Amino acid sequence: ENKGLSALCVGVGSFCDPADLPGLAHFLEHMVFMGSEKYPSENGFDAFLKKHGGSDNASTDCERTVFQFDVQRKSFKEALDRWAQFFICPLMIRDAIDREVEAVDSEYQLAKPSDSHRKEMLFGSLAKPGHPMGKFCWGNAQTLKQEPKKKKINVYKRLRAFWKKHYSAHYMSLAVQSKEKLDTLEEWVREIFSKVPNNGLPKPDFSDLPDPFDTPAFNKLYRVVPVRKVHALNITWALPPQEKYYRVKPLHYISWLIGHEGTGSILSVLRKKCWALALFGGNSETGFDQNTTYSIFSISITLTDEGFQNFYQPLHVIIQKMLILSVDQFRIYEEIQKIEANEFHYQEQIDPIEYVEDVCENMQLFPKEDFLTGDQLMFEFNPQVISAALSLLTPEKANLMLLSPEHEGQCPLREKWFGTQYSVEDIQQNWMEQWTANLEFNIDLHLPAENKFIATDFTLKPSDCPDTEFPVQIANSDRGCLWYKKDNKFKIPKAYIRFHIISPVIQKSAKNVVLFDLLVNILGHNLAEPAYEAEVAQLDYKLVAGEHGLVIKVKGFNHKLPLLFHLIIDHLADFSASPDVFSMFSEQLKKTYFNILIKPEKLSKDVRLLILEHSRWSMVEKYQALSAGLSSDDLMEFSRCFRAQLFAEGLVQGNFSSAESVQFLQYITEKLQFTKLPAEVPVMFQVVELPLKHHVCKVKSLNKGDANSEVTVYYQSGPKNLKEYTLMELLVMHMEEPCFDFLRTKETLGYHVYPTCRNTSGVLGFSVTVETQATKFNTELVELKIEEFLTSFGEKLSELTEDAFNTQVTALVKLKECEDTHLGEEVDRNWSEVVTQQYVFNRLNKEIDALRQMSRSELVLWFQEHRGQKSRKLSVHVSSRGEGHEDAEEDSMYGEVSKLSFLQASPKMAPAVSIMDIQAFIKNLPLFPYHKILE
Numbered sequence: 006e007n008k009g010l011s012a013l014c015v016g017v018g019s020f021c022d023p024a025d026l027p028g029l030a031h032f033l034e035h036m037v038f039m040g041s042e043k044y045p046s047e048n049g050f051d052a053f054l055k056k057h058g059g060s061d062n063a064s065t066d067c068e069r070t071v072f073q074f075d076v077q078r079k080s081f082k083e084a085l086d087r088w089a090q091f092f093i094c095p096l097m098i099r100d101a102i103d104r105e106v107e108a109v110d111s112e113y114q115l116a117k118p119s120d121s122h123r124k125e126m127l128f129g130s131l132a133k134p135g136h137p138m139g140k141f142c143w144g145n146a147q148t149l150k151q152e153p154k155k156k157k158i159n160v161y162k163r164l165r166a167f168w169k170k171h172y173s174a175h176y177m178s179l180a181v182q183s184k185e186k187l188d189t190l191e192e193w194v195r196e197i198f199s200k201v202p203n204n205g206l207p208k209p210d211f212s213d214l215p216d217p218f219d220t221p222a223f224n225k226l227y228r229v230v231p232v233r234k235v236h237a238l239n240i241t242w243a244l245p246p247q248e249k250y251y252r253v254k255p256l257h258y259i260s261w262l263i264g265h266e267g268t269g270s271i272l273s274v275l276r277k278k279c280w281a282l283a284l285f286g287g288n289s290e291t292g293f294d295q296n297t298t299y300s301i302f303s304i305s306i307t308l309t310d311e312g313f314q315n316f317y318q319p320l321h322v323i324i325q326k327m328l329i330l331s332v333d334q335f336r337i338y339e340e341i342q343k344i345e346a347n348e349f350h351y352q353e354q355i356d357p358i359e360y361v362e363d364v365c366e367n368m369q370l371f372p373k374e375d376f377l378t379g380d381q382l383m384f385e386f387n388p389q390v391i392s393a394a395l396s397l398l399t400p401e402k403a404n405l406m407l408l409s410p411e412h413e414g415q416c417p418l419r420e421k422w423f424g425t426q427y428s429v430e431d432i433q434q435n436w437m438e439q440w441t442a443n444l445e446f447n448i449d450l451h452l453p454a455e456n457k458f459i460a461t462d463f464t465l466k467p468s469d470c471p472d473t474e475f476p477v478q479i480a481n482s483d484r485g486c487l488w489y490k491k492d493n494k495f496k497i498p499k500a501y502i503r504f505h506i507i508s509p510v511i512q513k514s515a516k517n518v519v520l521f522d523l524l525v526n527i528l529g530h531n532l533a534e535p536a537y538e539a540e541v542a543q544l545d546y547k548l549v550a551g552e553h554g555l556v557i558k559v560k561g562f563n564h565k566l567p568l569l570f571h572l573i574i575d576h577l578a579d580f581s582a583s584p585d586v587f588s589m590f591s592e593q594l595k596k597t598y599f600n601i602l603i604k605p606e607k608l609s610k611d612v613r614l615l616i617l618e619h620s621r622w623s624m625v626e627k628y629q630a631l632s633a634g635l636s637s638d639d640l641m642e643f644s645r646c647f648r649a650q651l652f653a654e655g656l657v658q659g660n661f662s663s664a665e666s667v668q669f670l671q672y673i674t675e676k677l678q679f680t681k682l683p684a685e686v687p688v689m690f691q692v693v694e695l696p697l698k699h700h701v702c703k704v705k706s707l708n709k710g711d712a713n714s715e716v717t718v719y720y721q722s723g724p725k726n727l728k729e730y731t732l733m734e735l736l737v738m739h740m741e742e743p744c745f746d747f748l749r750t751k752e753t754l755g756y757h758v759y760p761t762c763r764n765t766s767g768v769l770g771f772s773v774t775v776e777t778q779a780t781k782f783n784t785e786l787v788e789l790k791i792e793e794f795l796t797s798f799g800e801k802l803s804e805l806t807e808d809a810f811n812t813q814v815t816a817l818v819k820l821k822e823c824e825d826t827h828l829g830e831e832v833d834r835n836w837s838e839v840v841t842q843q844y845v846f847n848r849l850n851k852e853i854d855a856l857r858q859m860s861r862s863e864l865v866l867w868f869q870e871h872r873g874q875k876s877r878k879l880s881v882h883v884s885s886r887g888e889g890h891e892d893a894e895e896d897s898m899y900g901e902v903s904k905l906s907f908l909q910a911s912p913k914m915a916p917a918v919s920i921m922d923i924q925a926f927i928k929n930l931p932l933f934p935y936h937k938i939l940e
């Protein structure tokens with residue numbers, strides 16, 4: 006690790022928002038970064054981090070605010086000093102206020118179409134009047150700008166006052182991680198952070214406001230109209246704060262049993278009845294779910310159409326399950342304890358940024374000796390604590406929220422901040438009586454049996470082949486091949502097995518792509534119950550419907566991993582789907598496609614790739630194929646074709662010998678009994694060569710109620726080599742900070758603005774993307790601003806000094822030289838070479854070599870060349886309607902998604918040509934040959 010990282014937690018958050026300025030704590034979290042007395046420049050810290058390969062972030066929670074950054078180790082001390090100034094003497098530049106409020110507003114606008122955020126806001130609104138759980142913690146332009154203006158509130162003064170009162174050293178915690186000696190780090194921290202002021206005032210305390218949801222409004226049924234098409238039932242209980250029982254973790258124990266998916270579980274029973282697809286239970290440990298005033302326990306079920314129609318039935322099963330939870334606690338507690346301890350003991354380094362963040366938050370919650378383990382381990386079994394929590398999870402104390410698109414038109418109420426439509430009613434009396442008076446046992450429900458997937462053998466295996474730096478091919482036939490690398494670096498009793506099972510039938514038609522999605526979803530469903538125990542024993546599996554094949558990923562302790570792998574392949578070999586299950590999943594998949602299409606950023610990607618990648622099926626075409634109607638016979642026929650001819654390509658890394666690894670490939674070929682492919686299947690698409698012009702494809706957003714638009718301006722380069730790729734990476738790195746400064750900070754176009762390099766099936770390009778709000782800017786104006794930015798960037802770039810160029814090259818080289826922190830990172834990198842069939846396992850070294858030979862003028866010339874008259878430029882606009890364009894009230898809020906509406910660009914975009922029909926546009930364009938980036 007050649008990085009230094011740090012996280013700082015302030016023990017206050019949105020609960021401290023003043024009543025007349027909702028969102029002030031969040032706003033301050035943004036503003037505090039706007040220059041400091043010692044380093045006054047507004048974007049100075051970001052610019053410094055970008056130059057030295059770093060990044061930063063921050064987040065505001067109910068009772069905590071966390072800041073973190075990472076940077077190359079050699080700049081760590083300087084970065085710490087620059088960062089600490091925000092807590093010592095920030096400037097919060099006055100004229101940045103109006104602009105930064107737009108970033109906060111944009112964040113609010115982005116959150117608005119999210120069902121989970123909407124649910125939280127609605128839930129919070131049920132709290133007792135005046136309780137902080139009911140606060141609007143996001144903040145927006147209305148609460149932080151317009152309202153204060155009207156009421157003559159000086160926001161600037163209030164920000165400074167909030168900072169002075171609440172950013173006090175005595176309840177801040179700091180974590181630093183870097184390879185320096187501990188003494189050195191301590192010295193730095195003392196030297197720099199001792200200047201953070203301490204006002205000695207008591208820490209804000211809310212623990213005297215218990216039972217926020219002890220209100221008549223709570224124990225009711227709320228019907229909600231969601232943004233996404235989904236039926237879901239949420240059952241929520243508000244318990245006394247449970248954080249103090251972190252050594253027992255009663256809610257973790259209960260959620261483990263509620264969320265169990267093996268035989269005898271709630272979900273198993275619901276799945277068999279075709280009522281539910283998924284179930285989650287527990288407490289997410291965010292400030293909203295757990296704070297000093299209460300703890301949440303919630304169960305969330307994704308229902309099928311039938312489950313929704315009879316939603317009291319699945320609820321009944323849950324209440325029945327509660328009956329048997331109190332029995333036999335010790336055996337199960339011990340098992341969970343063992344699993345958590347195994348996980349902790351053989352923990353692979355989690356994302357280091359997350360780690361320092363966790364540690365500095367733990368420092369606010371636990372005594373010193375539990376700083377590193379308090380959030381993870383189950384320390385002691387305490388049946389009283391568990392029973393006390395369990396006894397509160399009764400129907401009389403539950404809050405029910407039922408989400409369904411079918412509620413549209415029946416919900417007269419609107420939540421104040423996010424506009425969620427809802428209605429409220431009493432829970433049906435006859436059910437309530439059944440639950441409270443004479444609840445009968447359900448014989449299909451029982452506690453889980455002993456888990457056979459828990460590893461007990463942690464020995465490292467002796468090697469049976471020479472050590473290698475990169476994977477080598479150890480098996481190869483016309484039906485499959487295997488890449489293998491024995492782990493000789495991390496030395497843990499874990500392993501990764503991945504296979505790409507390639508078939509040419511998937512891309513034959515949009516219908517086939519849909520059937521393949523169904524196959525993978527139903528395979529997952531068939532596996533869910535038998536493989537669940539493996540999952541809780543920390544063995545992970547993932548099935549992905551790739552563009553050209555099925556991707557199977559398995560990882561975890563190697564001891565029982567083959568058991569899980571065999572289970573998956575056996576289910577693939579014996580694949581079947583009953584008509585019930587088939588219709589449940591096709592109904593669900595239709596909702597999934599819908600939910601993808603209504604997201605502007607997903608639609609934008611779909612449109613861009615539809616233009617660029619030849620013979621790709623679009624999401625809209627898939628939605629149409631599915632709506633046209635498919636049968637379970639179609640699926641069984643597809644599954645037969647799919648399994649008849651295949652090529653299986655795998656990668657095994659970790660604690661398996663080469664002899665053991667070869668057996669995984671053998672198991673696939675023997676069990677699936679397929680024949681070889683008639684011809685090689687290219688695992689990529691052919692790409693369209695854009696004309697030397699500017700084209701704009703402008704489509705209407707398919708989410709009627711969403712104000713978010715997206716603009717992506719893409720410059721195509723072509724089928725280039727590895728050197729060009731690194732050049733573009735370098736370019737994008739140079740662009741990031743000025744792009745953010747220009748488009749987000751100065752022009753306030755939106756919260757998400759970013760340049761990126763694009764590798765589209767081997768064809769390179771770069772793009773700048775802005776997510777904006779139609780209520781503020783139209784997409785054409787945004788595009789013109791992006792152009793303005795690129796022009797100013799071009800000017801700056803041509804003045805780039807040799808020194809600045811070299812600093813950035815070094816930063817990028819350092820990033821590429823950054824050692825893997827865990828085996829998974831190495832596997833991910835190697836796997837991307839296998840799955841794209843490029844096999845350049847030493848790509849990073851080659852890229853570093855290319856970077857070291859690059860000159861300043863090459864970079865400048867390249868940019869000029871691609872930006873001049875002769876550029877192949879494609880803009881994709883997903884344009885939302887914004888406010889005032891909402892259709893008449895009686896119209897549905899759900900748009901029609903089976904067709905794209907193209908919009909003509911205005912004369913302002915001249916000389917750009919509008920694409921009004923994608924097929925007609927690409928029909929006569931030449932195709933680049935298949936291309937891999939190898940040299």
Ligand SMILES: [Zn+2]
Pocket residue numbers: 031035109112
């Ligand atoms: Zn924010």
